[in-house]
Amino acid sequence: MIKSICKMAVFSTLLVAGVSQAEEVTLKFGYPVNEENIWHKAAMEFKRVAESQSDGRIEVKLYPSEQLGKEMEVINSIQLGTADMTITGESLQNWAPKAALLAVPYAFTSSEQLQAAVNGEVGMEISEQIVERTGLQPIAWFERGPRHLTSNRPIMSPDDLNGLKLRVPNVPLFVKLWEALGAKPIPMAFSEVFTSLQQGTIDGQENPLSLINSASFYEVQEYVNLTGHVRSWIYVVIGQEQLNSMPADLRSIVLDAAQQMQEYEHSMFASDEAQLRATLEERGMTFVNPDLEAFRSAAQRAVQEALTAEQLELFEKI
Structure with a gap:
């Protein structure tokens, strides 16, 4: 009798383990590009x-293309x-203030400096606060190409910004920055920018070359003003509850796949930036070199x- 009970217990344990191992997970991954x-x-x-x-x-x-909603909606x-x-990136400062350092104007001057920050104490502090406060x-x-200003008139200095209606993401620092530079910043969802430029609701926008190209802004903007005002990075994030609820083996696979995704993106980044400029020039955009010191x-x-x-304390560490 005891032997039979033991056999049943072992069988039950194996059955439960088998069910756990057979568990399946579906991940819905939405983003703006x-x-x-x-x-x-x-x-x-x-995914692969x-x-x-x-x-x-x-x-x-x-x-892709905001099919799950705008950035804040997906979060x-x-x-x-x-x-x-x-x-997502600096938008997380709405919950975790240190995330503002993901995209502080003129904080970084090179990819090497940025990578050292992401992989060092600065990146650790930002990441920890995101985990703690956002779930x-x-x-x-991913490293992001420098953000540049596009417009329908050349911008050589901050004086040329006077009265320019400029779309910015919903980031308080960006609003304050462009106000200080003389523009009229208008927070707006990315999906609304093309139509707003087309209709004249706004005069310009600022983004990396990758988004200028993929959003077809070359159809409604003439100039890329190489302000390079923000060199930044962005995170791929997953819900903590979703990650922690997975079986350990699947959780490990997701984290490994994420690292391979990161390496894959990094391998494409530099050549992609050069190709993007060539593509935008072919599509009619003129590149302007403004007074960066101003x-x-x-x-x-x-x-x-x-x-x-x-x-500011974290900014000083950068």
Whole structure:
């Protein structure tokens, strides 16, 4: 009798373990860029690795071009459990103030300096606060090309910004910066920018070359003013609850796939930047070299005034 009970217990244990191992996970991964952008290509690599390493137990559903909603909407959906992953950056400062340092004007002057910050104490502090306050877990990071200003007139110095209606993301520091430089910043969802430029609701916008190209801004903007005002990085994040609820083996596969995605994106970054400029020039945009020192000087004053004491402390570490 005892032997039979023991056999049943062993069988039950194996059955439970088998069910756990057979568990399947679906990850809904939404982001703002379209299929031409290298972030989408990196997301495809994540999908390939996660699905192949898990023998199909992980299914990754990709939703480019804001199919799951605008950036803040997707973040809220992850927090509610109706989406799982996204690509996001300085917008997280709405919960975690240190995330503002992901995109501080003229904080970084080279890729090497930026990478040292991300992989060092600065990146650790930012990541920890994101985890603590948002319910999101950064699992990879991408370097972003410098943000440049586009317009329908050349911008050589901050004086040329007077009265320019400029779309900015919903980031308080960006609003304060462009106000200090003389423009009229208008926070707006990325998906609304093209139509607003087309209709004249705004006069310009600022983004990396990758987004200028993938969003077809060359159809409604004539100039790329190489202000290079923000050199930054962005995180791929997953909901903490979603990640922690996975079986350990699938969680490990997701984290490994994220690292491979990161390496894949990094390998494409430099050559992509050079190709993007050539492509935009072919599509009719004129590149302008403004007075960077004038922009940098005015920006630094605005940054010092806009950052909190906590943010300034981290800025000094950069």
